[in-house]
Amino acid sequence: MASVLNVSAYLFTRIDDREQLRPLLRERAGALGLKGTIILAEEGLNLFLAADEASVRSFLDDLRGDVRFAGLTARESWSDAQPFRKLLVKLKREIIRMDRPAIRPESGRAPAVAPVRLRRWLDQGHDDDGREVVLLDTRNAFEVDYGTFAGALDWRIERFTQFPDAAAAHRDELRGKTVVSFCTGGIRCEKAAIHLREAGVEAVQLDGGILGWFEHVGGAHWTGECFVFDEREALGPDLAPRAHA
Incomplete structure (x- = not known):
């Protein structure tokens, strides 16, 4: 039985x-x-x-003792071995770089759609208001190549700072539709949804990202795997690591 607990988590909050x-x-x-x-x-x-x-949960519980991080939720998966080589604590200008200072999720989240609700939309072919649903992959191209939702838009960006320009180029194609931005765990798609809404696009984010989808829905409407930034390389819809040569 896998004994190593892997968690990914983020929270937009002023620090x-x-x-x-x-x-x-x-x-x-x-x-x-x-x-x-x-x-x-x-x-x-x-x-x-x-x-x-026990160690992971102890750290997260302690972190949530700080009122700023009380709302932190974590996506969980398991592995047989430690996927990281060392511990790093980094200071950065943004937790995910977009180079758009006006986009401030800590001041207000973008609307989100839960995985179970999004699956219903995809199963029925439209959202609850009868609008066409468009899935937009906000990850880098090499990540998308590991796997993505069936029929999702992929703008082949190489880094997230290119997303705003790509969105401007495709904005007219998205108008009048419900755009669901998605990414691995939620950070990029949250910023993406805010940016799109400010550009006049009816956008929401997939709550919990792809890992949240795997946790609550499994592999429905998904093809392939999900790239992760550690030695596991990619996870399947069962959140188990996949072996790659």
């Missing part, structure tokens, strides 16, 4: 003391034997961590 918080989190995570990456930015926190279940 004004990143420099002071960084060594505290590094010490706490290190003492519990966690490995992976924690990213701190003024706009929020993003983490990918793994260790034994």
